[in-house]
Amino acid sequence: MHLSTFGQKFTGQSGILQLMDDLGSALAAGDKHTIMLGGGNPAKIPQVQLLLRQRMLNMLHDEESFERMVGDYTSPQGHAPFIAALARLLRRNFGWEIGPEHIALTNGSQTSFFYLFNLFAGAFADGGFKKILLPLAPEYIGYADVGLGPDYFISHRPQIEYLDRHLFKYHPDFAALSVDEGIGAICVSRPTNPTGNVLTDAEIAQLSALARQHDIPFIIDNAYGLPFPGIIFSQAQPVWEEQIVLCMSLSKLGIPGPRTGIVIARPEIAQAVTAMNAVLSLAPGSVGAALALDLVESGEVIRVSQEVIRPFYQTRAEQALAWLQQEMGEIPWRVHRPEGAFFLWLWFEGLPISSQTLYERLKARGVIVVAGHYFFPGLEEAWRHKQECIRVSYAQDEDVVRQGVRIIAEEVHKAYTS
Numbered sequence: 074m075h076l077s078t079f080g081q082k083f084t085g086q087s088g089i090l091q092l093m094d095d096l097g098s099a100l101a102a103g104d105k106h107t108i109m110l111g112g113g114n115p116a117k118i119p120q121v122q123l124l125l126r127q128r129m130l131n132m133l134h135d136e137e138s139f140e141r142m143v144g145d146y147t148s149p150q151g152h153a154p155f156i157a158a159l160a161r162l163l164r165r166n167f168g169w170e171i172g173p174e175h176i177a178l179t180n181g182s183q184t185s186f187f188y189l190f191n192l193f194a195g196a197f198a199d200g201g202f203k204k205i206l207l208p209l210a211p212e213y214i215g216y217a218d219v220g221l222g223p224d225y226f227i228s229h230r231p232q233i234e235y236l237d238r239h240l241f242k243y244h245p246d247f248a249a250l251s252v253d254e255g256i257g258a259i260c261v262s263r264p265t266n267p268t269g270n271v272l273t274d275a276e277i278a279q280l281s282a283l284a285r286q287h288d289i290p291f292i293i294d295n296a297y298g299l300p301f302p303g304i305i306f307s308q309a310q311p312v313w314e315e316q317i318v319l320c321m322s323l324s325k326l327g328i329p330g331p332r333t334g335i336v337i338a339r340p341e342i343a344q345a346v347t348a349m350n351a352v353l354s355l356a357p358g359s360v361g362a363a364l365a366l367d368l369v370e371s372g373e374v375i376r377v378s379q380e381v382i383r384p385f386y387q388t389r390a391e392q393a394l395a396w397l398q399q400e401m402g403e404i405p406w407r408v409h410r411p412e413g414a415f416f417l418w419l420w421f422e423g424l425p426i427s428s429q430t431l432y433e434r435l436k437a438r439g440v441i442v443v444a445g446h447y448f449f450p451g452l453e454e455a456w457r458h459k460q461e462c463i464r465v466s467y468a469q470d471e472d473v474v475r476q477g478v479r480i481i482a483e484e485v486h487k488a489y490t491s
Contacts, residue, residue, distance in 0.1 A: 079221070108477040109469060111441040113266065114329060115302075115415070116389075116468040120381045121327040124373075128364055142363045149351035150343070151178025152362035158370040159335070166300065166375065169313050171337065177346040178357045181332035182296050182322045187219040188349045189292055189318060189336070193257035194225050203257030204451070205292075208245040208280060211418070211448035211462070213266045213294060226451030227256070238398070240410045241420070243270050247279060252287045258318075259284050262294035264305055264413025267448050267464035269390075271307045271412040285316050290342070296322040297414040303378030305413040306387045315339060323361045326374070326382070333361030386415050386468070393417055393467040396475050400482035404489050415468045418445075419481070420461055426488045427460045434488075440480045 076084065132138045150156065156176045163169045179185045194203045207216070207228035216226065229250060231243035243265075252259070259280055264271045272280075277293075284291035297304040299311035302325040313319050321335040334357075336346050350357055368374040390411040397408060397417070409418040424431070432444040445462030452459070465481070467474050 083218075106439055108440045108473055108480070110465045110467075110474065110477045111443045112466065113324075113416075114466075114468065115325050115327050116385065118327060118381060118385050121377065124368065124377065125327060125364055128367055131367075132363065138363070142359055145359075147178075147356045147359045147362075148347075149356050150347040151176075151350075151357045152359045152366075155362035155366050155369060158366060162369055162372055162374075163300075163313070163337075166372065167311055167313075171313070174340040175337055175343055177336045177338075177343040177350070178362060179334035179336060179346065179350065180354055180357050182294070182320060182324070182334040183215050183219070184332075184354075185320050185334040185336050185346070186216060186294070188346050189258070189290075189320070190216070190219055190225060190260075191221050192342075192345055192349075193290060195220060195222050195257075201254070203255055206250070206252065206256045206259045207451055208250055208259065208261060209243055210450070210452045211243075211265075211267055211445065212260075212450060213262050214443065214447045216260070217447065217450035228449065228451035230452065230454075230456065236410060239401075239407050241407050242410050242412075243268060245272070245276055245280070250283070252283060252289070256287070256289060258290040258292055260292040260294065262296070263309075264297045266294075266297070266414055267416050267443065267445075268409040268418040269411040269414045269416050270409060271305055271309050274308075274310050274312075277312055281312070281314060281317060285314075289316075290318045290338070291316055292318045292320065294320050296320070297325050301374045301378040301382075302326045303375070303383045304386050304415060305383065306390065307412040309413075313337060318342060323365050326365065326368075326378075328361050328364055331358055331361030331364065333358070333365075389415065389467045389471070389474070390417075392471065393465075393474055393478065396478045397482075400479050402482070402486070404485060406485070415466055417465045417467060419463050419465060420458070421485055421488075422461060424461045424485070424488060428463055429460075431463060431484065431488065434484050435481060438480050438484065440477050442477075442481070 132142060156173045160171055160173050160176060163171055190205055194205045196202055204225055204227045207226055209231040210228040212228065229246055232246045234242045234244060236242060261272060281291050299305060299309060304325060318338040323333040336343060405422045407420040411417060428444040428446050432442060435442055443464040446459045449459050
């Protein structure tokens with residue numbers, strides 16, 4: 074089979090392919106012995122599942138509602154009642170001056186970033202080439218391969234703040250950041266996937282001012298953030314301004330299957346996303362938006378996020394940290410302070426093997442994590458830290474996570490002592 078340059082790029086090996094293949098293979102096989110600590114699948118929180126199930130039952134009993142959901146295309150912009158309800162919610166609760174024209178839906182956040190990164194980076198008609206600035210790495214594994222061409226990113230090492238009890242925290246190194254005509258947009262995730270880092274309000278304001286100064290978009294990946302699903306354990310405020318492109322999702326509310334991404338931006342950006350939907354998929358799917366419509370219309374989505382989803386994951390994070398303290402012993406280990414999302418970012422300073430080798434050894438024992446070196450798109454410099462980290466999800470059942478932590482500790486001990 075002879076593939077185009079496009080075909081070769083998008084069929085090659087990538088971190089996101091390995092991650093999703095591990096997840097899909099385990100689920101398809103129904104293998105209850107595999108300890109899945111690698112993927113970003115949210116926990117099945119009973120209270121949330123009950124709300125979604127009741128909403129689906131209500132739609133099934135309402136022929137018109139069900140028929141529209143499965144039998145009609147939406148517009149390329151997405152499910153209109155959901156978009157209108159979301160705009161009202163954000164105006165009412167946060168005073169954001171947005172209407173439906175500021176919002177477009179996509180077939181999941183990954184699609185949103187494919188659109189946005191290729192809108193603002195890559196080759197331009199004037200012969201120029203622009204990149205996406207990631208102010209600090211590690212950053213989300215799914216960014217690395219969505220550019221239509223190579224070399225779409227430039228990123229920087231973070232400053233590392235050492236905290237008590239094996240904890241540390243990353244901060245942007247603002248002294249190292251520079252924006253010139255070769256930067257098409259700035260992008261961060263908040264909370265950060267993979268680390269659980271939450272950039273402070275002051276750091277977000279400084280990055281937003283930098284984008285405004287250079288008249289470029291500031292993209293915030295808000296898949297785990299505020300106001301929903303609200304998986305943030307530190308002090309933080311939801312934010313949107315004219316130069317911000319806020320990317321949200323229904324996945325971490327507990328609706329990953331229907332693939333519903335949300336882009337909130339200036340109308341011309343939302344219209345560009347709408348146009349790309351029409352060309353690439355005719356229209357985004359409507360199932361996720363229809364399922365979440367009542368929650369958004371009533372504002373219940375914010376209460377559920379604050380009172381159910383956030384406490385659930387915060388309790389899980391605290392428990393996972395306690396198990397790490399019990400199992401890791403005296404080896405040189407640290408974990409990024411978990412401030413949001415549902416991952417632990419483990420750092421084994423001076424690890425004698427690579428993160429990929431550790432991943433392979435753990436996989437051989439039935440534990441799936443994600444090797445850390447995939448999370449540094451655009452950071453080309455040699456830095457041993459990239460090979461000393463792994464991402465671990467604590468969204469699975471408590472017994473599963475505890476067993477996985479024990480096996481991780483065993484394999485890391487072997488790596489240091491053998």
